[in-house]
Amino acid sequence: MGILLPESANTMMCLRLLPLLLFAVAAAPASAQDVTLxxxxxxxxxxxxxxxxxxxxxxxxxxxxVETCTPDPEEEDVGSRLSRVVGAVRGVLGREPEEPEEVNERDCTVVPxxxxxxxxxxxxVDYVYKxxxxxxxxxEDPGNRLRIRIGVTPVVSSSRED
Incomplete structure (x- = not known):
């Protein structure tokens, strides 16, 4: 007959986990083949x-x-400019009461x-290395010299193609 073991909680747990552990050990070699380094x-x-x-x-x-205005033809007249200057000088020297200036409306438009x-x-950047x-x-502008990263990785192929 067989050997009788005392039934304890730990023994019962181990017996329940045994099939799971056996399955994991059996599946390990299959999953190791799928791993790529x-x-x-x-x-x-x-x-x-x-x-x-x-x-x-x-x-x-x-x-x-921008607001652009077309000049009044009267403003371009040299005689009217001269008369305004003479009137201003006469007003300052004569101390006459100031008359309100005539406001000429100009044709102004807002233009984009x-x-x-x-x-x-x-x-x-054009640069030379070796x-x-x-x-x-x-x-950014690197200046006269440029710090570069040099990485070397071997090409590993599954089939030999030389």
């Missing part, structure tokens, strides 16, 4: 010599409303005026 990248930093920096501009258009201006939004030329678009 990722290579860590070898990274270092260096400096490249900047050859040329070309700003990239954004053209913006702004519209402003478009203005275009440019602002730099990026910089195209004899090879490169181009990148950067947010």
């Amino acid at each position: 990722t290579q860590l990248e070898n990274v270092r930093f260096a400096y490249a010599q900047v050859l040329r920096v070309t700003p990239v501009y954004q053209t913006l258009t702004a519209t402003a409303m 005026v478009r203005r275009e201006f440019q602002r730099p939004i990026a910089y195209d 004899g090879s030329k490169y181009r990148s678009r950067l947010a």
